[in-house]
Amino acid sequence: MAGLELLSDQGYRLDGRKASELRKVQARMSVFAQADGSAYLEQGNTKALAVVYGPHEVRGSRSKSLHDRAVINCQYSMATFSTAERKRRPHGDRKSSEMSLHLKQTFEAAVLTELYPRSQIDIYVKILQADGGNYSACVNAATLALVDAGIPMRDYVCACTAGFVEDTPLADLCHAEESGGGTSLALALLPRSGNIALLQMDARLHQDHLDTLIEAAMTACKGLSEVLDGVVRQHLEEVSVLTRD
């Protein structure tokens, strides 16, 4: 076995994309009637479901509430059938807790929480099928769900991963590319202002390459924001057609 080749000499990746091409993104909003806002998003084979409740009164102990802004509560979980081998614990493990925390930080930066003092906004995200870029799929799905719930935000939050193979940045990594052992950087961007909501990278990378990698991730995020924008507009059209009747 001669190992995997993440980027062929002709510039193709394992799944036939070129270095800067994103996976196919499909999304729908308002998938559930019970919740205040919900969305379903596919980014390649990574499928995420996001549900938003709120803003409402702070549940549980009152001491958690903040007097000047809303509390954002995030919960991330993965379906037991989401990976190639069945997962035993759907949520509550270290990885999920970390992911929940990251999501919370991301959305605290994007949602205009100061409009809702002493209240709470719940965001629940579930990964139905995992194929790399779970964080970014969650963020994108949650953004749509927040839009659906009508919660004011500074901007869309768009997230995308980027990797670095043979001196070339690769946008939107799939599972095979992520597990290939290379660098992977996750970026959540507010595309209009260009502000970064969250940036995370675990592996080692030479300092010289960091700028190109971030640049590639930002371009990918901007591409995603157009797709998300399209989804929202289409949803609005559908809804307005329905309400007109």
Add this chain to the structure above:
Amino acid sequence: MIKTEKVLHLNSSKGRKVRVVREHYVREQVPCGSALCQADCHNDSKVLSGDVTHYVVPDVGVVRDFLEILEFRELQGIVLTQTAYQTVQHTRGRRHYNRLRALLKDPRHDCVLFANEFQRYCYCPRDKGESQDKWHTRNVYNAAVWYYNHLAGLQPVVMITEDSEAISQFSALNSGVYVISTQEYLLSFWPDLQAAHDLYNSIAQTLQERESEVVEKVYTEHLPAEVLEAGIKSGRYIQGILSVNKHRAQHEAFVRYEASASKNTELNSDVLINGAKHRNRAVHGDAVVVELLPRNEWKGRTMALTEGQGEEQTLEDTQSQPMPTGRVVGILQRNWRDYVVTFPPLEEVQSQSRNSQKILVIPWDYRIPKIRISTQQAEALQDQRVIVRLDSWESTSVYPNGHCVRVLGKAGELETEIQTILLENCIHVPPFSDAQLREMPINTQENPWQMDSSEVSSRRDLRDTHLVFSIDPKGCEDVDDTLSVRTLPGGKRLELGVHIADVTYFVREGSLTDLEARSRATTYYLADRRYDMLPAVLSADLCSLLGGVDRYAMSVLWELDAETLDVCTVWYGRTLIRSSYQLHYELAQSLLNGEEVEVPELSQLKGPQRDQKMAELLQALETLTRVARHLRAQRDKGGALELEGVEVRAQLDEEKNITALVPKQPLEVHETVAECMIHANHWVARKIQESFPHQALLRHHPPPKQEFFNSLIDCAKARGFSINTRSNRALADSLEQAVDPQDPLVNKLLRMMATQAMSNALYFSTGACPEEQYYHYGLALDRYTHFTSPIRRYADVLVHRLLMAAIQLEKEGSPSKPLASNKELEELAHHINNKNRAAQHAQKQSTELFQCLYFRDKDSNIDERCVADAVIYAVRTNGFLAFVPQYGLRGAVYLKDREGQVVSVDGDGKCEWKAGTLQRYPDRISTCTSTGTHTFYLFDHVTVRISVQPSRCHTDTLCLELISNKPHCAVQPESQPAGRGRSELVQEVVRWAEEASLQAEEERGKKSKLSREERQFRQSKTPNLYVLLQEISELALLDLSVCQIRNTEEQTCTASS
């Protein structure tokens, strides 16, 4: 882009089967890589040529199993599908995959990769229940059809497959796409390419055989890679390269450490691997992992001389001290190459086994085990030399399996043997291709090459200001160095100049010629021919600094103080020169000796004009000699070594028959030129190392290990000399003093042994080595590189480019192009080192071949020339090693034969075989028989008879047989060819050159005059009319001697085997 999905079944890390779904994106725009493309594909890399009769699309199975056939350069227009490419990647090893990649990258091969699985109309998803092979074949077929349609039917497409069902299924479907089997394809399209047919048959047969066999295990299984890795880390196992003892190939092998790998301080020697069981299927050159055996199982290495091949004597008493012994537990990296083998004669084949199609063939290299081959051509191939590739070595098989690749020719024929030598050293020198030659500038009678005027203005013009001349061997074509020396106005300073052919001007980096030169790395000099690194138009014409024509050069000019000869300033740069004189060594030496000789360049001139020119030239030569002596003295102070290698030249007549073996004759002028070159190399090394401290190509010579000197010290002790080997200075001094006034050969032999103890000089990149290791031991210089022979060494081409970059850096602050990184340069240096070693081996082996040819035609019992004087230089338990100065031969002389009889010496020195015993001492060996005891001491002169021991599978070897313990004296002066007389002369000249005093100078003047007369005398006395013919054949031969003379330092590298 359209998204589809692909379902794969993979093995998970825990070993379970896992179903994985992967995305698969297909698109319409996939570059096709053909010159005939009608649809504006973006073909930015390699493109298939349009002028072939058809395109070939090989199926997955063909690429996987028959890649070697596709490697034939004659096969053109190959479209490799991504399907096949990935299958190779997933199912075959890394080596196979890398070969495929190299094939695709090689610009000389007409083949491209077509990403068919990403093409929307080519890709078809796998049907339910369809086998993977069928699916792959379908994909490849679809790709072939698409290709045909994409090129609008301009080119018929042939798909070749090994799947007979596919042929019947697809062949009738499309008109322009033919589906045929590989065999049929070769038969109908390449009927003349016999080599490919043979290769096909042999691979097909091997594949068939592999399916049907399983028996009991002969060897233990290798451990899995993870276990090995862990074992190496924990120190339980040792990692190293296996090298097999050439003389005891079946029993002894050693594992050499990779220096960094061992933390184990108690083990500082090699590890012995004893027997085939312990060697466990490892082949010479493999990177293996070894486990040490318990101490009580350790063995010593065998010290006795073995006679011939085959029989093995493992007498316990002949072994040395026990040394670490181990067994191979796993193999990290196979290092199999192509091997030359000989088919056994038919009778042997038939008796060999039940299965007559399997044949054990014997490799030419002793160190390689016999190889099992399946073939039906055994009859046709008997006594032929054939190239074989190893396929596998299962633990159930005693011998490895292989297949034939190509037939070289009948064993024993000169051409076959030369090809064998080249192949065994992995030297690949096809004729230069048309594409490469097309890059060359043109220089013909009608269309002479002209200098570029912008180039002329950018260079420093030395044509009118400097007297430039070259000194080379007679008839040399590739003159890559010229010299100049002059007194600067004012008389306070001298200017010494070394001007080297500017090869890098003609050979641009990355051009086809450059790639070819890089892969060859050096010009190969064999005894009777040479293989150039650069095409002849460059090496013999435009780059060559011939006399009387304008040429581009790279120059180093030093300003020296006229009195002290110290270097004041140095200038490096590109220049324009015109060499005024093209001298050869003998001529230059006679000029220096003040003899009346005719300089060809001045033969037109007359009278005072001629005298004046002559005086100028003489003046320059003398100054040069003075400077060179000064430089030499400087280096001697640092401890430069004067070492002795045996260099013998075969003189050939027209039919390549050998007429005499002649030792090389050194003159002082050789040393003068060499000294200037060393000086230039040294200064260039300084320059590039200072400019690029991390990525300059230098050459170092590591100090030898002290234990290698043991035999030298012991030998010298036998004659009462003490040799101090602590530093190169001490060694040089003590060698200087170890002169026996009665026997000049003693000193020569000691120097020869010192040479053997040396390690090789190597190229390296400065970033890969700490600075204190830059030192060149043999030349006693802190930095050294190769700069002066870019026509025949690729390292020099690299150094030229580095020097240009360094000059540019100085001028503009940054080099125009990015330089090769340290890692790339180190890899390149490694490659060049390997090739150089191969070139040396090939040269040595070809010389030995010619030595054997020389003695083969002579009946050793009658012919006087087969009897010669020999000197004992080492003692072993059952004989001694002797050196024959007349022919420059070294070999073993046995005192004990297979029946246990020993040599006895009677009163008048004649030798006989008799029953008796043998006793060995450190410095002598004595035989004891009924007639008495006789002792042979080190450095004794004896008489030996030289005969050829023919060998069918290997090279013939020369055999020495003792006939008398008295020195051999020439019975008839004329039947004793000049060799002996001459070798003495060689001795004397060497010694005189060392003394380098004025008195010796005069003396040498007389002597060399004498020698010339003597030589003429001898030549007139030889019965044959070879004198003229020799001159012709020497044209080719002399280059060999250039190579040797120039690299005085390289003499140190005639490594001990």
